Amino acid sequence: FFFDRGCSTDQPRQKLESEAREREAKEKIKRNSEGYQNWLKQKEEHEQRLREQQKRRDELKQKKMEKERQKQTTEKQKAEENFQEWKKAKDEAEKKAAQAAKEKALQEKQEAEKKREANEKKFKEWLKKVNESNPKESQTEQQFTNKPWVPPIPKSIPSKRKQNRPQSARTAPRARSAIQSKPLIITRQSTCFINWS
Incomplete structure (x- = not known):
């Protein structure tokens, strides 16, 4: 009879302990579930902030x-x-x-x-x-023309041997006569003519 009474008292206690453990496990799962949800929420918010920051940086x-x-x-x-x-x-x-x-x-x-x-x-x-x-002399052959005066061309060109010799006194009169034959300016009775020929 004593054994039966002891068994009857242990069963309610075990049941209570089992229910307590079950409630604690459920509470733990609930707490863990809420924490995980909070973490997911925080993570999403953080990622959203990062996306917004990146978007602002890109803009x-x-x-x-x-x-x-x-x-x-x-x-x-x-x-x-x-x-x-x-x-x-x-x-x-x-x-x-x-x-x-x-x-x-x-x-x-x-x-x-x-x-x-x-x-x-x-x-x-x-x-x-x-x-x-001087009207008389102006009618002569010594008329003014537009032809320029050209120096006379010598009849013969002296050779190189003669050029090395000193000029003799006989060449001076010839040169003077050649110049006088066609002078540049002719004066006759205070009249000046220019020899263009």
């Missing part, structure tokens, strides 16, 4: 690259405009320089022509005065 990088491209485009366009302005100024300067050189050459040519005409006019006036002062 900033994209904006920076776009700004750099715009800056390069602006600088290139400005450089092209400066080059076109420089080229235009250079072309205008070269054109002005060429025009100035052309005008200067034309002016020099006109001045030279005027000077030549003035000299020719003065010479004709002088020649007219000379001929008017």
Whole structure:
């Protein structure tokens, strides 16, 4: 009878302990489940923050690259405009320089022509005065022509042996006579004629 009463008291205690262990296991599983869910939630939030940060960095990088491209485009366009302005100024300067050189050459040519005409006019006036002062001699064969004076060509060219010899006194009269035969200027009774032939 004593044994039966002891067995009856052990069964409820074992049942209670079993229920307590079961509740504790369930609570542990519940706690573990909540912690895991919290960890997953925190992990997802952290990854979301990382994604947002990466997105912001990409946007900033994209904006920076776009700004750099715009800056390069602006600088290139400005450089092209400066080059076109420089080229235009250079072309205008070269054109002005060429025009100035052309005008200067034309002016020099006109001045030279005027000077030549003035000299020719003065010479004709002088020649007219000379001929008017001596009307008789102005009608002779010694007339003014436009032919330049050419020195006379010697009849014979002396040899090399004769060139080495000192000039004799006999060659001086011949030279004088050759010069006198066709003088450059002929004066007759205060009249001056230029020998162009």
